[in-house]
Amino acid sequence: MKALFSPQEVEQELAMLQRELSPTEARSALFNLVIVSRGELPNQSEEALAYLLGKRAARIIQIRNVRDSQSTMSVTARCFPDRQNRGVCFQEINIQNGLDRAGGAPGTWTPLLLRDIPVYFLWYDRLDENRSYIHLIRDQVDKFIVDSRWNEATGESPEEVCAVLAEELLAEGQLVSDLAWKRGRSLRRITAALFDETEATDNLYEISAVEIASECENEAHLYGLWLSSRLEWQWLGRKRTLPQSKTRSIWHAIDRSDRPVEIRFDRCEPNGEMDRSTSVRFLLHTGEPITVTGTPGGCADTVVPGRDGERHLFLSPRIGELLMDEVDNMRSDRLYIEALSQYARSHGKPDSIERGR
Missing domain, CATH: 3.40.50 (Rossmann fold)
Known part of the structure; x- marks a missing residue:
């Protein structure tokens, strides 16, 4: 030195x-x-x-x-x-x-x-x-x-x-x-595939709660903001009157029909591979839940009522791959900006991100 x-x-x-x-x-x-x-x-x-x-x-x-x-x-x-x-x-x-x-x-x-x-x-x-x-x-x-x-x-x-x-x-x-946010790309892709068939589209408007189990609360929060932005929910954020802990968080939103939606996060024990410890469960006002469950080997199993179960690639990119993608692209992810817009609106700053688009 x-x-x-x-x-x-x-x-x-x-x-x-x-x-x-x-x-x-x-x-x-x-x-x-x-x-x-x-x-x-x-x-x-x-x-x-x-x-x-x-x-x-x-x-x-x-x-x-x-x-x-x-x-x-x-x-x-x-x-x-x-x-x-x-x-x-x-x-x-x-x-x-x-x-x-x-x-x-x-x-x-x-x-x-x-x-x-x-x-x-x-x-x-x-x-x-x-x-x-x-x-x-x-x-x-x-x-x-x-x-x-x-x-x-x-x-x-x-x-x-x-x-x-x-x-x-x-x-x-x-x-x-x-x-x-970039680590969550595989989960967002799998989620979109759950609802891409005509008969499943109606389920998008019947979600009463989303239960997320993963190692990282910040990633679960971003996932909830993404859902809120894509489904045109009103994001309300964390209810301060509810008891919170390091292993459980609950965020609230209002759907397009003015019905409440809860986004619940439970922390999993770290095991070094994100894909093996992540699961998502969509509770519906009508019908059985829709689930995504990470499995060993970089895959995820999905269950949609009325359809055969499916297996998807559920990749955990390395930190170097994530960073190289960032330095090779001089832009921000539009969907990420839209997700953060949900947070800004819930805190009374609807124009703060719009100026930065």
């Missing part, structure tokens, strides 16, 4: 390291990736970078918030040859943002960004207590990426996550993605 130094020194050292590791021509960086994390809490950023190494060249700036008195900085590089024997390199700047907060100050790291290429932010810190910092840096960011599954592990609620994303970023036109 060395003390913070000038951008010119950083560029010189990175160029020297890259020449040593990639004697042949190196590919140009495609994007900047700034990763903000809490030094004392583990996250999946290194696993994601390991997946991207050799596939995408990038300038990586890691800002770790630590309890050291002073901020420090170091530089490294990693290269992997492509099929043309050209180096695909990470130019890495590692900042330990100490209690002086000099390392995380925008004036420290913004001069280290490569110009004329996108700037992605991967955020592994609490959101609500960092509102002022997010407000300060958002003009430097082309796309803000969170993983609300990680935020849940810090005790941050789904409502706190949605509030910051909607109010501080999306309302200002910022592109935002949540890796927890």
Whole structure:
């Protein structure tokens, strides 16, 4: 480690390291990736970078918030040859943002960004207590990426996550993605298939409750918001008068016929594979329930009354796959924005996300 130094020194050292590791021509960086994390809490950023190494060249700036008195900085590089024997390199700047907060100050790291290429932010810190910092840096960011599954592990609620994303970023036109939303893509696809036949369509308007069992409350919350947006429910959110616990949450909505709908979440014990511990049960005003049950081997069994049971692929994408999809696409998922709009409306801010579309 060395003390913070000038951008010119950083560029010189990175160029020297890259020449040593990639004697042949190196590919140009495609994007900047700034990763903000809490030094004392583990996250999946290194696993994601390991997946991207050799596939995408990038300038990586890691800002770790630590309890050291002073901020420090170091530089490294990693290269992997492509099929043309050209180096695909990470130019890495590692900042330990100490209690002086000099390392995380925008004036420290913004001069280290490569110009004329996108700037992605991967955020592994609490959101609500960092509102002022997010407000300060958002003009430097082309796309803000969170993983609300990680935020849940810090005790941050789904409502706190949605509030910051909607109010501080999306309302200002910022592109935002949540890796927890992307993990739910298979479940949303399977859910849509449950109701895609003509005789099953009527069931969409007879749902009285949705019971979700999974490891992650934030992912269940996003799933409920998605259902609410697609079925034109009025999302009411969590009823504060009901007793809540870490293993049970209940959210409320009103369907198109002004009937109440409950979205119930029960936490499963983690087992390392999301697909094996996720199930969804749709209770109907008429008829038997419709179910989705994750099974070993990356599949899910579905049961719809009056139809033969079916088995679907129920994939759990790796963190690196999720991140690569984000840095390859300069956009936000329209369905994700619509889901967050449900949250914004329920909190009296119907226009906050519309401005950011």
